Amino acid sequence: MAGFWRHFTAVGRQAVVLLSPPAVRFYRTPPYLVKVGIPDFLNGVGNGVEAHAAKLETEVGDLDKLMVIRTLRLKKLGIPCKHRKLILKFTQKYRMGLWRPRMDLQKN
Template sequence: MAWRQMLFNSRAILGPNLATGSARFSTKSNPYLVKVGIPEFLNGIGNGVESHVAKLEAEIGDFQKLLVTRTLKLKKLGVPCKHRKLILKYTHKYRLGLWRPLAQAIKS
C-alpha cells in the first residue's frame, strides 16, 4: 500500500514518463563519435585478439559484417576458441550498446 502511494505521488509530481523511467531508457544505442573498424574493435578487446586483424579484415572486410559473424565462420578462418569467444562476447555487447572500444588519445 505504501509503495503504491509513493508511486502515485511521484507520478503526480514528476509526470507519467519520468516516474516510470521510460523517458530516460531507450533500447537503441546512441551513435558513437569515434569511427570503429575491425582494428580498433580488436585492439579494444585485447588479450591477443588483435593478432587476427589482418586475417579478419581480408576475409570479412566490413565491421558491420563482423558484428553478425558466427562462430563457425571464425573457426574456418583459423581463430582459436578462446579468441572466438572473446570476439563474439564483445560483438554482442557492442550491438546492445553496453561496450565500445576506448577512443585512443591523440599524442601531441
C-alpha cells in the first residue's frame, strides 16, 4: 500500500478505510513544432510589450537568449518595469510549458 493515502471515516461504530491514489501531475510538454521568434513571443504577451521587439531582437538575438535574460539587463536596455515584469513572467511560463504564444494561421 505504498503510495496510497489512508482516510479514516467513522460509519456508525466501525472505522472504514478509504484508499485513494496520490495525485501526480506532469508539466512537461513536447517541444514546439513551430519556430517562435522574439516578435511572435512579444505579440503573444501583448499589453504594449511588442513595442520593444526591434530593440530586443537586435540586442538579445534569439528567443533562447531571451529565455535566460535577467531583469537588470532588460533595465539597461531601457524597458519599463511593467514590461520587464511581463516579459519575465511569460518567459518562465514558456520554459515550464504552461503557456505558448498564439500563432495565427497564415492564409495562402
